[in-house]
Every structure is written in C-alpha cells, then in structure tokens.
Amino acid sequence: MAEGFETRFEANYPDILRLARARLSREQAPISTVTLAHELYLNLRDRENLKFASAAQFMAYASRAMRSLLVDMARERLAQKRFADLIPLTLGVAAPDLAGTPEQLLALDDALARLGAAEPRLMQVAELRVVMGMQVDEIADALGVSEPTVKRDWQRARAFLHDALGVAP
Secondary structure, eight states, X not given: OOEEHHHHHHXXXXXXXXXXXXXXXXXXXXXXXXXXXXHHHHHHTTOTTOEESSHHHHHHHHHHHHHHHHHHHHHHHHHXXXXXXXXXXXXXXXXXXXXXXXXXXXXXXXXHHHHHHHOHHHHHHHHIIIIIOOOHHHHHXXXXXXXXXXXXXXXXXXXXXXXXXXXXO
C-alpha cells in the first residue's frame, strides 16, 4: 500500500536529516541541517497526491526536492552576491564534492537537466548519487534496476558531467 508524504516524512526523518547533513556539511552552507529538512517538509506537505510505495522511492523524491531547494537558495545567494571565489568542483569515483559556489551548483543543476533531457535514467542515477550520496545498492533499489546497470549508468553520467562542467576526471 502506498503511503502519503506526511507518513513517509515522519518515518524517514532521520534519513532526511542525514541527507540534509550530507548536503550542508560544507562551510558555505547558508542554513542548518534541520532548517533544510523543515524547508523540504514545508515545500511538500500540501501536495495531496504524493504517494510512495517504498522508503527508497520516497527518499529519491526527497533528494530531487532537496536539490531544487538548494538550487533556489543558490540563485538567491547569487542575486545577493555576484562575484564569489571559485572553489574546485570535483567528480570523483564516488559522489562528487559539491562544496562549490552558487555558480557551480547552478552549473551542476544545468548539466543534470541537460543529461535528463538526453538520458532520463542517467540523470536519476547521477542525481541520487550526487545530491543524496546514495550507494549503488540503494540507487538500484530506488530505481528498480540491477546494481551493474547502476554502475554502468553512473560511469556514463559521470563522464557526461565531467564534460559538461569542464572538470578533469
């Protein structure tokens, strides 16, 4: 039976905090972990049609919504501060380091959107890996594909992102 947002959010609150903590563990974070988790809740609570068959499906949706919130915050910060010092954005074998500037976060968001237009599943894999920091087995479960498929998709997505962002492998 599919469960609604409120039920899933409450049941997965520790995971939401872990996700928020992972995304905001950098010194440049404009808000706290709890604030980001609560912003996510406030942003999604009134959407009546949200139903989730599993916790993995909910977390995948939450990661996408959290990415959107962070991108919106980056845009807002850019509007306030136009010239930030660039911090290298890295895309290692594991999840990339997103400790960059608002410009870099927006460039990553744009690259993910372009990847999604060409290869939607690659974008989903990259988003779950980059935004959520999910492991291969967790991504496979969330997307209903095999682990080898996730590994191949991540290699392709990472190559696309390296090229799109002009980042050395």
